[in-house]
Amino acid sequence: KAGVTQTPRYLIKTRGQQVTLSCSPISGHRSVSWYQQTPGQGLQFLFEYFSETQRNKGNFPGRFSGRQFSNSRSEMNVSTLELGDSALYLCASSHLGLAGGPQEQFFGPGTRLTVL
Amino acid sequence: DQQVKQNSPSLSVQEGRISILNCDYTNSMFDYFLWYKKYPAEGPTFLISISSIKDKNEDGRFTVFLNKSAKHLSLHIVPSQPGDSAVYFCAASGGRDAGGTSYGKLTFGQGTILTVHP
Numbered sequence: 001k002a003g004v005t006q007t008p009r010y011l012i013k014t015r016g017q018q019v020t021l022s023c024s025p026i027s028g029h030r031s032v033s034w035y036q037q038t039p040g041q042g043l044q045f046l047f048e049y050f051s052e053t054q055r056n057k058g059n060f061p062g063r064f065s066g067r068q069f070s071n072s073r074s075e076m077n078v079s080t081l082e083l084g085d086s087a088l089y090l091c092a093s094s095h096l097g098l099a100g101g102p103q104e105q106f107f108g109p110g111t112r113l114t115v116l
Numbered sequence: 117d118q119q120v121k122q123n124s125p126s127l128s129v130q131e132g133r134i135s136i137l138n139c140d141y142t143n144s145m146f147d148y149f150l151w152y153k154k155y156p157a158e159g160p161t162f163l164i165s166i167s168s169i170k171d172k173n174e175d176g177r178f179t180v181f182l183n184k185s186a187k188h189l190s191l192h193i194v195p196s197q198p199g200d201s202a203v204y205f206c207a208a209s210g211g212r213d214a215g216g217t218s219y220g221k222l223t224f225g226q227g228t229i230l231t232v233h234p
Contacts, residue, residue: 031220043224107159
């Protein structure tokens with residue numbers, strides 16, 4: 001099975017611009033989650049999509065948004081970029097079932113966003 | 117409010133010896149725990165997990181122990197190899213939606229840098 005893929009791998013933007021990142025989950029996985037990794041804050045949860053619905057959102061401003069398509073592929077968008085948005089953005093997919101079952105998430109390689 | 121904590125920023129171990137990485141959590145709603153290995157500029161790689169209904173799970177050289185009363189888990193790597201050198205994150209999840217499906221939200225610790233010396 002192919003793993004989680006993310007595009008693009010690297011991105012350089014300037015303040016005030018917007019950016020869209022893409023994630024293709026492992027085939028059959030319906031849950032896609034997004035995380036931000038920065039040196040100061042570590043790995044932080046952004047949001048989760050399951051069957052095209054956002055189920056959870058982390059403590060990030062409304063400039064961060066996302067969506068999921070019927071094929072489970074997901075995109076996240078950041079508008080009005082700030083310097084502090086420079087980070088590694090990670091997407092993870094999982095085959096979630098009833099609570100108590102396996103909840104492993106498998107990560108993509110990430111998109112390195114640099115905001116100048 | 118850090119709900120998952122890894123209090124040791126780094127750990128240095130000799131090849132062939134045991135590596136023990138520790139993690140503490142505060143949220144009683146967490147019911148599933150995972151360990152990931154990560155290299156810089158790459159995504160985390162899943163290592164091993166444990167459900168809250170168990171106290172031990174083993175997979176090859178990796179064993180995870182869970183002490184629910186102490187809200188503590190640990191990862192044992194035996195024997196340690198130089199290729200194990202990386203950052204190790206523990207993560208926790210919990211809760212479910214109205215349909216009973218687990219949420220796909222992981223809360224991570226800050227990570228522990230493991231260095232295994234030849």
